Amino acid sequence: MDTKLKAFMDGVRLKNPGEDEFLQAVQEVVETVWDFYMENPRYQKAKILDRMIEPERVIMFRVPWVDDKGEVQVNRGFRVEYNSAIGPYKGGLRFHSSVNLSGLKFLGFEQTFKNSLTSLPMGGGKGGSDFNPRGKSDMEIMRFCQSFMCELFRHIGPNTDVPAGDIGVGGREIGYLYGMYKKLRNEFTGVFTGKGREYGGSLIRPEATGYGAIYFVREMLALKGESLKGKTIALSGFGNVAWGAAIKATELGAKVITLSGPDGYIYDPDGISGEKIDYMIELRASNMDVVQPYAEKYGVQFFAGKRPWEQKVDIAIPCAIQNELNEEDARKLIANGCQLIAEASNMGCTAEAANLATKEISFGPGKAVNAGGVAVSGLEMTQNSMRLDWTREEVDAKLNQIMINIHNTCVKFGQEPSGKVNYIKGANIGGFVKVAEAMIAQGLV
Ligand code: 2IT
Numbered sequence: 001m002d003t004k005l006k007a008f009m010d011g012v013r014l015k016n017p018g019e020d021e022f023l024q025a026v027q028e029v030v031e032t033v034w035d036f037y038m039e040n041p042r043y044q045k046a047k048i049l050d051r052m053i054e055p056e057r058v059i060m061f062r063v064p065w066v067d068d069k070g071e072v073q074v075n076r077g078f079r080v081e082y083n084s085a086i087g088p089y090k091g092g093l094r095f096h097s098s099v100n101l102s103g104l105k106f107l108g109f110e111q112t113f114k115n116s117l118t119s120l121p122m123g124g125g126k127g128g129s130d131f132n133p134r135g136k137s138d139m140e141i142m143r144f145c146q147s148f149m150c151e152l153f154r155h156i157g158p159n160t161d162v163p164a165g166d167i168g169v170g171g172r173e174i175g176y177l178y179g180m181y182k183k184l185r186n187e188f189t190g191v192f193t194g195k196g197r198e199y200g201g202s203l204i205r206p207e208a209t210g211y212g213a214i215y216f217v218r219e220m221l222a223l224k225g226e227s228l229k230g231k232t233i234a235l236s237g238f239g240n241v242a243w244g245a246a247i248k249a250t251e252l253g254a255k256v257i258t259l260s261g262p263d264g265y266i267y268d269p270d271g272i273s274g275e276k277i278d279y280m281i282e283l284r285a286s287n288m289d290v291v292q293p294y295a296e297k298y299g300v301q302f303f304a305g306k307r308p309w310e311q312k313v314d315i316a317i318p319c320a321i322q323n324e325l326n327e328e329d330a331r332k333l334i335a336n337g338c339q340l341i342a343e344a345s346n347m348g349c350t351a352e353a354a355n356l357a358t359k360e361i362s363f364g365p366g367k368a369v370n371a372g373g374v375a376v377s378g379l380e381m382t383q384n385s386m387r388l389d390w391t392r393e394e395v396d397a398k399l400n401q402i403m404i405n406i407h408n409t410c411v412k413f414g415q416e417p418s419g420k421v422n423y424i425k426g427a428n429i430g431g432f433v434k435v436a437e438a439m440i441a442q443g444l445v
Contacts, residue, residue, distance in 0.1 A: 005034050012053060019102035021322060024351055025109050026053050028365075032425040033432050036413075046444075048436045055108060056089075057081040060101070061151040063129060065143045077148050079127035081161055082108035085438035088159055089125030090115055090374065092166030095173065097132040098321075104128060106322070107166075110346055111374070113431030114367040117406045120378035125161055127152070133168045134289045145176035152177075153184045156191055158384075164193040164377050167321065170240065170284075171196055171206070190384030193377035202380035204395040205373075210244020211396070212372015212403050213317060213344040218252060219407035220340060220362055223421065229253035234313040234333075236260040237320030238291050241344050241370070243280045245319055246272050258308035260320065261291035265308040268300040312336040318348030327352035334360050342369045358422055368406050368427040375402045406430075 012026055030049065037043050063075040078101065081089045091111040094104070104126045112124025131144055156163060165174055171194065178192045178199070195201035204211065218228055231254045235242045238259045246256045255271040259280065268276070276298060283293060295302035309316060309329035316333050318325045324345060330353035333341065341357040342364035343349055349357065357363035376399055383390055390398075406427075414426020 001031075002034060004038075005030065008049070016102075016105075019105060021106040021347070022102045022109065024323075025106040025347060028351060028354070028424065029109075029113065029428045029432070032422075032428040036429050036432075042440060043436055046440050048439055051439065052083065052112070052432075052435065053109065055080050055082045055105060056084060058101070058105075059127075059152075059155050063131070063144065063148050063151070065140075065147040067140055068137050073144075075129050075131040075144070077127070077129045077151060078104050079152060079155055079161070079163075080104045080108040080125060081155075082124040082126070083112040083435060084123035085435050085442060086116060087121035087123045088157075089161035090122035090164075090377065091124055091126040092128075092164045092374075093169045093173075093177075094126070094128035094166040095131045095133050095168030096128070096321075097130055099128045099130045103322070107346055110367050112435060113428060114371045115374055115378075116431040116434045117368060117409060117427060118371050118375040118378060118402055119405060119434075120375060120402075122162075122374065122378050122381075125163070126166075127163060128166065128169070131168075133173075133287065135287060138172075141173060142176045145173055146180045149177050149180035149184070153181050156181070158189040158191045158381075162191055162193060162377075162381060164374070165240075167239070170194075171201075190381050193380040195380070200380070200384050202376055202383055202395055203390065203392045204399060205376045205380055206240055207244035207247060208376035208399060209241045209344060209370050209373030210246070210319070211248045212375065212399055213241070213245050213319075213342060213369045214248035214252060215372065215400050215403035216364055216369045216407055217315065217317070217340065217342050219404060220342070220364055220421075220423075223407075223411070224362070227253070231255070231314040232257055232312075233315045233317060234258040234308040234311050235344075236265070236308055236318045236324055236348075237345065238280050238294075239284055239319070241373075242319040243277065243284075245317055245344055246277050246280070250277070254315070257313065258311055259291055259294065260308050261289055263290040263292050264302055264304040264306050266291050266295045266300055266302050267308070267311060268294075268298065270300075309333050313338055315340045315342070317342050317344050319344040320348070321345055322347040323350050325349045325353050327356055329353060330356045340364070344370045346370065354424060358424055362421075363423060365424045365427050367431060368410055368423060371406055372399050372403055375399060 108126035343366035409430035410426030413429035
C-alpha cells in the first residue's frame with residue numbers, strides 16, 4: 001500500500017477508535033479514489049478527503065417513551081448530518097437494535113457519495129435509533145416515533161435535512177414521525193420522503209430501491225452482452241428492498257429463489273412470483289421478523305439459521321443489512337457458478353467479499369446499485385416543491401434513466417484497460433468528484 005495512503009488511514013483509525021463499520025467504508029473509498037486524488041493537487045491542497053470523512057454535525061439524543069405495560073423505556077436517537085455541499089442532508093432513519101454511531105457514520109458517509117451519483121441536489125445524512133420494532137404494538141411504535149420527533153424536529157426541514165425510511169422505518173413510522181413534525185412546526189412541508197400517497201408521497205417510492213437495483217444489474221449484464229432472462233437470483237431479506245427487487249427481476253424474466261430473515265432462509269425453486277411476492281408484505285407487516293411462515297405456507301424448504309449464499313445461482317443480491325455476505329460466502333457462490341453479486345443493502349458485503357467478487361466475477365457496490373431508493377426520494381421532493389404528482393410511468397422512466405446514468409458513470413471512472421469495470425472504483429470516484437468540486441467552490445466551511 002502507498003505509504004501516504006497508509007499514513008492517512010492510520011490517522012483515521014486513531015481518530016475513530018472502535019468504529020469498525022465506519023473505518024471499513026472509509027478505507028474502501030480512500031483506496032479507490034487515492035490515485036485520482038494524488039493526480040489532483042487542488043483536492044489535496046484543500047484537504048478534501050480529510051474534510052469529507054468528518055461529518056458536518058452529529059446529533060445524539062435521549063428518546064424516552066412508555067410501553068404498553070406502563071413501564072418507562074429509554075432509547076438513543078441520532079442524526080448524522082454528513083455533508084451538505086450539494087444539497088440538504090438526505091438519507092434514511094434506521095430503527096434496529098444494532099444502531100450505533102459507527103454504523104450511522106458509515107451509512108451517512110456512503111449516502112453522500114450515493115446521493116451525488118444520482119445527479120440530484122441532495123447532500124448526505126443518516127439517522128435512527130437502537131429501538132427494536134420487533135414485537136412492538138402499533139401504539140408503542142407511535143409513542144416512540146413521537147418522542148423521537150420531539151427532539152429531531154428542531155434539526156430538520158425541507159431545505160435543511162430531509163429524512164426517509166430505512167431498516168425498521170416504513171410507511172407507518174414515516175406517518176407517525178411526519179404527523180408529529182407537522183404538529184410541532186405547524187407547517188405542511190416535504191420534510192420527509194417515503195410519505196403515504198395521501199399526503200405527498202411519490203408513486204414507486206416503496207419499490208424504488210429494488211427496482212433500481214435490478215435496472216442496475218440489467219445494465220451490468222448488458223455490458224457483457226447478457227440479460228436477466230432465465231437467470232436465477234438469490235435474494236436475502238424480505239423487506240421493501242427484496243420485495244421491489246423480486247417484482248422487477250421476475251418482470252424482466254429472472255427467477256428469484258431465496259428470501260431470508262434473522263431466522264434463516266427459504267428456498268423456492270419454482271420462483272417467488274405473483275401472490276408469493278404479495279405475501280412478503282404480509283410477513284413484514286406481522287412485525288415478527290421471520291420468514292419461516294413462507295416455507296410452511298408454500299411447502300418449500302426452510303434452512304434455519306443459515307444464509308442463502310450456499311445455493312447455486314447466477315446472481316446474488318444481498319437486500320438486508322451490512323456485511324451479510326462474507327468472503328467464504330463469495331467463494332461458495334463463485335464456485336457454484338455465480339457470475340454477479342450486487343449490493344442492494346448498504347455495504348452488504350465485507351471488504352474481502354467485495355474485492356474477491358470484483359476480481360473473479362462482477363460486483364456492484366451498494367452506493368451505485370441501491371441508489372434508486374434515494375433517487376425517487378429526490379423525485380418526491382421535486383414533486384412536493386412543485387405541488388405536483390407524477391404518474392407511475394413518469395417516475396419509473398426517470399428512475400430507469402438515473403440508474404442507466406449511474407451505470408455509465410461507473411464505467412467512465414471504473415473501466416480498466418482490459419475492458420472490465422471495477423464498479424467500486426467507478427462509483428467512488430464518480431460520487432467523489434461532484435462533492436469535492438462543490439466543497440472547493442464554497443471555500444473552507
Ligand atoms: O440507504 C438509503 O439510501 C435509504 N435508506 C434511502 C434514503 C432516502 O432518503 O430515501
